[in-house]
Amino acid sequence: MFNVRFYRLPPALTVLFSAMRSLLRRLNVYGDFWLRCLFFGARVCPWFMEPIIAWSMGTAFFLALKKARFAVAANLAVIRPGQTLWQYVKDTFRVIHNFGWTLTDMAHVRVGHEIIDWEIVGQQHLDPLADSKTGVIILTAHMGNYDVAAPLFARRLKRRIHTVRVPDRHAETQEFMKERRTENTSEWLTVHYNEPGSMLAVELTKLLQAGEFVAIQGDRILFDVSAHPAEFRDGIEWQLPRGPFMLSLVARVPIVPVFIVRLGWRRYRIIAREPFVWTGDPRDKTGAQDAAARWWSACLREIVEQHWYQWFVFERVFERPTNREDDES
Amino acid sequence: MKTDRLIDDTSRPMVHTAFARVFMPPQPPVTPEGVDVLVTARDRLHEPEVIRVAAFCAIWSLMATGCFLPWGGDGWWMALRAVVCLGIWLPIWAVAMQLIVVVPGALCAALESRRVLSNQESLTLATALAVLIFTVAAFLLLASPSLVCQIVGDIWLFALVLEGMLRVVLLIGKLLK
Numbered sequence: 001m002f003n004v005r006f007y008r009l010p011p012a013l014t015v016l017f018s019a020m021r022s023l024l025r026r027l028n029v030y031g032d033f034w035l036r037c038l039f040f041g042a043r044v045c046p047w048f049m050e051p052i053i054a055w056s057m058g059t060a061f062f063l064a065l066k067k068a069r070f071a072v073a074a075n076l077a078v079i080r081p082g083q084t085l086w087q088y089v090k091d092t093f094r095v096i097h098n099f100g101w102t103l104t105d106m107a108h109v110r111v112g113h114e115i116i117d118w119e120i121v122g123q124q125h126l127d128p129l130a131d132s133k134t135g136v137i138i139l140t141a142h143m144g145n146y147d148v149a150a151p152l153f154a155r156r157l158k159r160r161i162h163t164v165r166v167p168d169r170h171a172e173t174q175e176f177m178k179e180r181r182t183e184n185t186s187e188w189l190t191v192h193y194n195e196p197g198s199m200l201a202v203e204l205t206k207l208l209q210a211g212e213f214v215a216i217q218g219d220r221i222l223f224d225v226s227a228h229p230a231e232f233r234d235g236i237e238w239q240l241p242r243g244p245f246m247l248s249l250v251a252r253v254p255i256v257p258v259f260i261v262r263l264g265w266r267r268y269r270i271i272a273r274e275p276f277v278w279t280g281d282p283r284d285k286t287g288a289q290d291a292a293a294r295w296w297s298a299c300l301r302e303i304v305e306q307h308w309y310q311w312f313v314f315e316r317v318f319e320r321p322t323n324r325e326d327d328e329s
Numbered sequence: 330m331k332t333d334r335l336i337d338d339t340s341r342p343m344v345h346t347a348f349a350r351v352f353m354p355p356q357p358p359v360t361p362e363g364v365d366v367l368v369t370a371r372d373r374l375h376e377p378e379v380i381r382v383a384a385f386c387a388i389w390s391l392m393a394t395g396c397f398l399p400w401g402g403d404g405w406w407m408a409l410r411a412v413v414c415l416g417i418w419l420p421i422w423a424v425a426m427q428l429i430v431v432v433p434g435a436l437c438a439a440l441e442s443r444r445v446l447s448n449q450e451s452l453t454l455a456t457a458l459a460v461l462i463f464t465v466a467a468f469l470l471l472a473s474p475s476l477v478c479q480i481v482g483d484i485w486l487f488a489l490v491l492e493g494m495l496r497v498v499l500l501i502g503k504l505l506k
Contacts (some may be wrong), residue, residue: 041434043434043441044430044433044455046455046460047379047456048383049429050379050383052426053426053427055387056427112448115371117358117373118367119361120364120365121364121365122365124365152368265376265380266373269364
């Protein structure tokens with residue numbers, strides 16, 4: 001008779017394997033190990049060592065993250081067509097290196113170092129927000145340091161901002177970052193996590209109707225976020241999240257595009273653009289969503305083409321509609 | 330010994346090099362064209378200074394630690410050996426750079442957690458220890474048989490002595506004010 005118990009591992013080995021699995025999981029690129037190192041470095045790294053560490057770690061991640069590297073290169077091939085292969089390799093490295101710098105600056109700010117210079121462009125679009133009677137959706141992209149800019153932004157506007165984040169992929173990372181976000185946070189800022197079954201859309205609609213501001217990222221489709229296709233260029237489409245457009249329509253609030261761009265050593269620029277307000281028939285939901293998606297696509301495209309080295313999207317976002325139809329057929 | 334000095338400015342002069350204070354004195358922040366508002370940070374550094382010092386440290390530590398490798402040979406053999414040496418040495422050097430931060434940093438973090446040092450003081454100590462490690466590397470360069478390495482080592486030690494002297498002069502100037 002086959003004895004299953006014979007093949008069971010001894011308890012000590014089971015514990016050892018479990019500990020090893022947990023350790024390897026934390027060493028994963030989404031694990032909390034690297035973030036803990038980053039925060040440790042922000043506390044003790046001498047300033048003249050930072051560029052060396054950023055460069056060497058950037059190189060290591062560039063070599064290790066094959067999938068992300070190819071996705072960034074594929075996106076860059078659409079944003080900046082006609083470059084040589086070597087140029088794409090260099091540009092991809094620049095994106096990953098820049099991402100490392102923004103994370104470093106974020107860690108410094110979370111540790112409590114006041115080191116960042118901010119430039120604001122488009123103040124005329126931000127000034128009316130402080131006196132706005134209604135809520136406002138601040139639509140942004142995954143570039144620069146939006147995580148750090150939000151408290152500054154809220155402080156200047158003197159309005160409470162609710163930011164929406166996708167939870168981190170690993171529970172340990174999520175817990176660690178949640179703790180860091182609650183330390184040194186601004187009284188004007190609340191972070192919401194878009195977790196499954198959280199009914200966040202209803203909560204955000206209520207907040208907007210109560211006159212609060214909501215900041216959402218509008219350039220990435222992660223997990224089960226509902227997408228809205230929009231034209232990037234002739235023959236090329238990208239998927240934009242449908243949520244912000246729906247929220248704007250339901251709560252009847254304007255959408256203000258705000259982008260954060262890293263200019264260099266500890267210097268960032270906040271770029272605000274003209275808001276979008278749907279002036280058509282409020283019952284025409286499809287028309288309103290299409291118009292908002294077209295407007296946001298044009299806004300985002302301009303910024304992404306100008307600051308391509310700042311756009312931290314590590315998934316392929318562009319597709320050709322003809323290819324998609326072929327696939328479907 | 331415990332300290333309650335959680336915020337102090339004892340390490341602020343360490344943030345800038347004395348060289349930069351003399352040759353690149355802090356400028357009032359200028360709002361760039363097209364920018365509506367400029368919000369400046371409390372602790373600001375010159376970007377060119379950071380890049381200059383970091384590049385110097387990187388190049389010279391790479392030379393210092395790699396100068397004992399078997400470079401040399403003739404023709405293609407020399408090129409091959411150079412590529413192999415660089416290929417082996419660059420990752421080791423990159424890890425060594427991390428250790429220059431991690432080892433003194435861990436010591437400082439331990440002292441900080443026991444409240445022996447404040448946040449700023451531990452950063453100062455970590456910076457000083459990193460400088461010390463680079464100085465040891467400079468002595469390695471001096472011991473190298475290569476003339477180029479000896480010259481670079483000399484430059485570092487000369488720069489370090491000059492930096493120290495400038496720092497003393499600045500301190501005296503500050504005290505006399």
